Amino acid sequence: MTFTVAARTLLHLGSELISSDGIAFYELIKNGLDALRDLDGPQVVKAKAKPIRPVKLDIVCRVDFSTYEHVLRGLGVWSSVTLGSTEDLGPDDEDMEEENDDDPVQGWRELRSVLVENLDESAPGSAEFLAALKQVSNADELSEIVLEANYIEVIDEGVGMSFAELGDVFLKIGTTSRVRQRDRERIQGSASARPILGEKGLGRLSAMRLGDRLSVKTGREADARWNLLNVDWMMFAAAGDAALNTISVEPALGLHKEIANLHGTTIRISALKSGWTYDKLEAMAASEFAKLADPFDAAGALPIKVTFNSRNVPIPKFSDFIFSHAHGVLNARFFISKKGNPILRGQAEYRLRKRTRSFRLRGIDLASITDSASKTTLKRVGPFKLEVYWFNRRLLSKIDGIGDLKQVRALIERWGGGVMVFRDGFRVHPYGGPEDDWLDLDRDAFSTSGFKVNRGQIVGKVDITHEGNPFLVDQTNREGLRDSPEKAAFVSMIASIMDKQFRQFLNSVDADIKQADKLTLTEVTSRVDSEDLKITETLKKLAAALPKTKEAAALSQDLKASVDAIKQLNLQVRATAETYDRERMRVIHLAGVGLMVEVLAHELWRATASSLRTITAARSALDPSSITRSLAVLDAQMRTLQKRLKTLDPLSTNARQVKENFDVVEWVRTVVTTFTEQARRENIRYVVTSIPPNGRLPIEAVKGMYVQVIENLLINSAYWIEQQKKYTGVFEGQVEVVVDCNRKTISVMDNGPGIPADRREVIFEPFFSTKPKKEGRGLGLYISKEIAEYHGGRLYLSPEPDRDGQLRKFIYEIEASGEADE
Structure with a gap:
């Protein structure tokens, strides 16, 4: 036993694979261009090639589609037009029985009169068509004439097909002949300036999309006669569940050629499924045919000639x-x-x-x-x-x-x-x-x-x-x-x-250029909304992860209060902006305030998410001391964020932030230790050193802001080390933090991929990022730089490259020296 294919499957295949008339024409035209290519040979070079003979697309409509459809239905002709679809066709289709309830023989003369009255006398062959109508003696003859009234022809003067090829290649759906030809040329080294366009062997199904009948007239130069093939696709519908191989489609020899060495192929499609007009074809020429070949390439315009009832249809050229x-x-x-x-x-x-x-x-x-x-x-x-x-x-x-x-x-x-x-x-x-x-x-x-x-x-x-x-x-x-x-x-x-x-x-x-803030208020508030959703979700998880202590409960309340404060500030900015908009005033100041709101929202999410990861990792390691350190770091950041919230009242001046005394070396160790515990599973080694060894650097500053700077830099290093691991395979990451007590600097460097020198400044711009959207907003480095400058310091990327030319060291000057670029 083996699979058998029902004849009607071919119709479904055509309707599914060729989804539009434009694609159907494209496939037929490509076949013609391939035939012309075969005639000229694969070694043609555009600049020196002789002019390529065009593929001709001619549409002839001697009867408008509404008349055509009316007559077919009146005659009870079984076709895609009268049935509307080939979805459920079969020899006993109920729709067909309804069409045949009225005897078409009784009304065929009236239908012939309708055709005569609506004949387009300017269409090619209209006189012959009229004469044939007058000779009709029954409904069957009239049906045959109507189905051939309108047709589409695709003509090429290419190499043509022999009698054997017409049967072995054209009639073989899914043939690999073009694939084999491409492989053969590649092996032989005959590179071509004109590529083979077809390869799947499905182009002939395009004809099925356009009409129910197909006629092929083809021949090679050596053939004495034309080779013919006629297909009525409705036979496959009528076959019902019969196997595909029960439908006989055989090539035949045609008349002797008018001129001995003629060659090429003419594909005629009749029993058309839709109506065509000059305007419709002109629109398709502009939207489809003009873009079949690269319009930017002046030498690459497709050799296509399109006509409707012998009237030339222009294909717009791109300038x-x-x-x-x-x-x-x-x-x-x-x-x-x-x-x-x-x-x-x-x-x-x-x-x-x-x-x-x-x-x-x-x-x-x-x-x-x-x-x-x-x-x-x-x-x-x-x-x-x-x-x-x-x-x-x-x-x-x-x-x-x-x-x-x-x-x-x-x-x-x-x-x-x-x-x-x-x-x-x-x-x-x-x-x-x-x-x-x-x-x-x-x-x-x-x-x-x-x-x-x-x-x-x-x-x-x-x-x-x-x-x-x-x-x-x-x-x-x-x-x-x-x-x-x-x-x-x-x-x-x-x-x-x-x-x-x-x-x-x-x-x-x-x-x-406009010397305005970097974001409009609308952008900022929408971004804040996005941050708010992330914060809310993270807070739920953090609340569940925190230990059930009085300190943890108080910290949770502080987090919630900060979120509520940010929401209120965002509402104030929105309300004030609406007033400004009504007065048509610029909202530069408000956009700046809004950006600060987003910065805080981003930082709050970062702090809570980081702490959640740390606490989760510490719990799995059964290390209560690490949870305590995490809470200390989070508490310091929260106190800073809450204080900064007070500076954001758009109607008042900035309040001062309270600074405190602490040792930078010890605090950096605490921050890095917290970070390493959540990143240990990522196989990244973190090292903190001081110059001199065991040195101290006491300062007075806003302690929590140092957390924001260091963690942003560590998060950045961890992300790119992880990308390096994914890209190159096995890789052991290392991040080194050096506190130079003499120079009063904090340096963060890693062995990740590094940063190209041409991005040294742009990486600090807000929302600049080479990470995917879901991984980052491009705010971390911008925020860190702003914090450094707030303290009278400076954050920059060292201009000294490593041996591979990449930059890998961020330097935070606690007291800016102004020598960063020297």
Whole structure:
């Protein structure tokens, strides 16, 4: 026994795999282009190649679709049009019985008259069609003529198919002939400037999407006759549960060629399933055909000629002239270095502000933004290039050579809509389509001020190849790339570039130019809301984990009071901002206050989450003393946070914070010891030393703020060490904290991946982060720097690189010397 396939399965296969008319045309056109490629040979180079003969797409409609549908239903013809769907077809289908209740023979003359009255006399073959109508003598003859009234032809003058190939290749669904051809050319070293486009052997099912009948006329140059094949897809529906091999479809020899050496293929599709008009085809030419090949490449325009009733349908050509008027540009390239390391490098340019920023992400950075993708996965993604142009639609204006504002906006709307993907210069659907937001650009844009880099503002593309990206495989239904670790990493990298390297760069430049606070109030309050949710959840877990003591209960109450205070402050900021907005006043001051609220919310969550992890780890280790130390650290931070809350009344001046005397060396040891107990399971070694050994550094300061600085730096080191472990495998992390009592500095360094020199300053900007969104907000280093400056000190990344050129040492000058950059 073995599996058998019902004949009707073929119809389901076609309807599922070919999801739109645009994709159906694309598959048929690709087959024609492959045939032309076979004729010219694989070694064609674009710059020197002779002009490629076009693939012709002709649609002929001699009768409008409403008339066509009316007549078919009146005749009781069993087709996809009359039944509306092939979902549940069979020879005893109840719908068919209802269609046959009325005798069509009695009314066929009236239906013929309807056809004559609605005939488009300008359509090709209309005179012959009219003459045939007049010769009709019964309903069956009329039915046959109506089914052939309108048709689609895809014509190529390529190499053609022999009689044997028509049966062995064309009739074999899922044939691997193109895959074998590609492998053969690769082995032979015959690299091609024109790649093979088809490979899954499913293109002929595209014809099923468009119409119920298929006719193929093909031949090679050496063939004396044309080779013919006719298929009526409704036969497979009528077969019901009969096996697929019971439906006989045989090639046949046709007439002798008019000219001996003619070659090529004509595919005619009739019994069409939907109506076609010039306007509909023109819209498809603009939205689909114009983007089948890379529109950015002037030499890569597809050789396609489209007509409707012999009337030429123009395919819009893209002019890169519009690029010179873009307000922002992003270029990036992902590649594997000579040493085998994945690297993503690029540049963001804000032309409107005359600013640029270059970026270079290495393997560890890439593993972080791709949810810990392994080095192997990143290498298997393969090289790609990203090119994006951003237009601020509010600043668009008339452009000489393009037209007025309306025309400029229409041009951007036509070619924009997201980032398209092209493989070997040919479109991968549906990326960058009107309904596709594969990079979540709109969601990310509309969640920030200015709505920058939403799909309506950008024209962009990603280039990949069959050879370079074999693990980025098209889905069989042509609806994007198949899910895989490589696809996930590919999408994550591009999404991260668009957000963190482009959108955030544009926003930060605007903030600098306007000399305004770095965030609008709306952004801040929404972020505070997010922090509040995290704090509430963490507090519940912390309350359950705390020991049942009077001190712990008091601390829990302090935490709750702080959360309530932050909520009240956020409400005050919102209420005052609404008043300001009504008066159309700027809210710069309030945005600054709001940012401070978010900073506190972030720190409160960080402190409680850190303490929860520490207490949980200590409990599992049955070490009560470590719980006591954790509570001491948390208590110090809480007292600091509560005091800072008092400074945030937007209507009063800042209150002073109470400082206290303590030894920096001893306090740093306490903080680090607390941290090591929760990170011991992560195989990270923490070392605290002082200069001189056993030295002391007594100071007067806000004690809890030192916790915030040190813990933020330790958390940062732990995260990147963990990424290094995931990326490279076995790895023992080490974090060293050195308190120099003579220089009055605290240094934190680790053996993680380090930081590139070009990021030395930008890492301290608020919300800048190369971590994935779920891992960090980009506030930790910004907060730590602000705390250092509050105490008259300075926090910076040492400019002295290690042997690999990376920076790994953060220095906190307790009393700023102003020599950090020397």
